[in-house]
Amino acid sequence: MRARLLRLRGFRIDPMKVDLIVAAALAIVSELEAWVGTVGGRERLVITVAGPLMAGTVAIRRRYPASAGITAGLLADVVAIAWKPPSIVSYGVAWLCSMYALTVWARPRLFAVGATAMALPTLVAFAITGAPRGGVGFTVITLFVMLLVRRIVGDRERRAQLAERERDLVAREATLEERARIARELHDAIAHNVSMMVVQAGAERRVLDRSSGSTREVLETIERIGRGALTEMRRLVGMLRSDAPDPLTPQPGLDDLPTLITQVREAGLPVELHVEGERRELPVGIELSAYRIVQEALTNALKHAGEARASVHVRYGVDSLELEIADDGPGAQAPVASGGHGLAGMRERVALYGGHLDTGRRPSGGFAVRVLLPTR
Template sequence: MIATAKPPLLRRLSPRDLLVLDTLAGAVLCVLALLHGFGPHEAVVSLPTVVIVALALVLGAAVALRRVYPWLALWAVALASAVVAQESQNFPLPVPAAMALTLYTLADGAPRRVSVRGLGVLVGCTALGVVAVQHGLLGPHLPDPAVFHHAMRMEVLGLLLLTLPLSAVWMIGVAVSANRAYTAGLQAQAEQRARERVVEERLRIARELHDIVAHNLSLITMQASVAGFVADTRPEEAVRALTLIERTGRDALHEMRRLLGMLRDGDGNAQDPELVPAPCLADLDQLAARTAESGLRVELRISGERRELPAPLELAVYRIAQEALTNVIKHADAVRVRAVLAYGKDFVGIEVVDDGRGTPEAASSPGHGLVGMRERVAVYGGELDAGPLPEGGFRVSARIPLEAGS
């Protein structure tokens, strides 16, 4: 079982659950604002009871609806806080709490350029409230000079003390938003890479299936034709051809089981008796022998010092040789074919040359065979040359650098 990371608690809550939590928080702030408004404190500006209740309700409603209407909630808090904060010399707790919650919501959900305006709205409205109170716009009387100067100092200090934490809240909201966007980007990249791996795996499986089916069915078709042709005159040859058909079909089934087993298990289960190892370059002798059973004269040569290569690279070279020999059986109408496996200092190569028709149409209409060979070579940054020869016949030559294979 694959373990998946669980999101934070709030991310697992539904929008309705979040709205309920915000409503509870708004109700708590509303009650605290009412307790402060009607509690014993020295008021700079006396506000009517109706105004105190209305402002407390505005603060609570703004917090409750901050996720639904973030900008409206922030403006409501900014305008209400400018009045409530100046009503008392002691900065009431519900005011900065409501400011922080609405500003955080805006900074978390809106672009940075937009959310910074919310910070300016809160600080600006509070500053305008300070100026308005000190000029007596919100009250019937101006305080005496000593109280005025003291209140002015307290308001300026309170404004500074308010701006710093609000700036910190805004930065936290922006950081959380950026982290969420970054995480979403990583997840999107991971999903894209997973989709690309699926496509690559499908292409690899398609190439494997094509190579297995095309090669073995070509041999089976050839032997079936021979059996049908000599069934009356030479029954022993027909029996021999049918035996080869049985063996070729059994080999194809083994390879199909191996491939399907890899799909089931992901990495192939080596202990499964139904699975066989993937073909390698040591199996080229058997491939040449099976190809010769179709009536071709097959010659296999090895150039250079044979050495062990990475399994995927050996499989790619084997499949290229297999596809080239299959094309000879199906299209070339050849009598002789020569395969040369070359081990160089820094490369491995395979060359298949036949003496068939070698017409240009064979190269211009390659079908899936040559396309698959080019894809296999391209995976390792190698080169593939395929085309008719001037003296007749067709040549396929692949060269893969060992550095890419390792």
């Protein structure tokens, strides 16, 4: 079993090393209780031998929970049947630790073997000799508690695993849906450009005279390939269409940001738009992705930032486009926004163009989304 690392004030603590330390401490304490405490005679000899052995099971309980529990159970049975249960704290603590490992971490078959190994010797000895006294009641109570704890912990772990699987499924579905949405949007934008190429090639072919045969053939080839590309695009993207009808409107771009900013202001979030660098035409997909990223970020700010102000910075670089959407609200933004899937959608759009996305809380307060999209 792979032990998880515990964190304590920035330090990583390996639970297996903790068990080694605890086992060593219990072994030392058991010897002190044997030789410095009030025990004596045969019990001292039993504690001297059995105490460190019982403590040793704690050292292996995470890696071999069944072995640790079975060993601890059998050792306790042998000691109880041959002499009597030792009356020292370290011995009992080590036994509890190993039995907990058997109960919670062992596989079902090994747990059944361990529970049987722990209970059977005492029950058989009591049936034959009538000793140890009180052993049957203690064994029955121990078995009941082990089964109860295993049931409670098992139910909790199953619920946690089910919740984790559901979260993974939701995340995968969100990613697939967002990719389909991006593909549909890009299809609408690219199909428009290809259609223009086909129309212009056809128009030019029709006005050429008969002496320009080679040019006419080239234009016919362009027109034919363009129409074929449009047909294949429609066929492929048709599989990505959702049941909800897509709006028949042009896909937005960076020129539509002022309208978006106005809509967000009217919804109650003060927003300022700042544009740096020389405005130039960018590939239609980048324009669309940049607009959607700003839209998602402002929607998140509107829903989660509370009383806040926001700003949108658009920077045109030589070969890149930079976006920064920030707010100064006290609320923690959730990575979900209506219409898309929040940060998941942003990551998909940025990854599509090999860009970089950085999101998180600002040192001065608020939340910021920073995007770098290469334009070449």
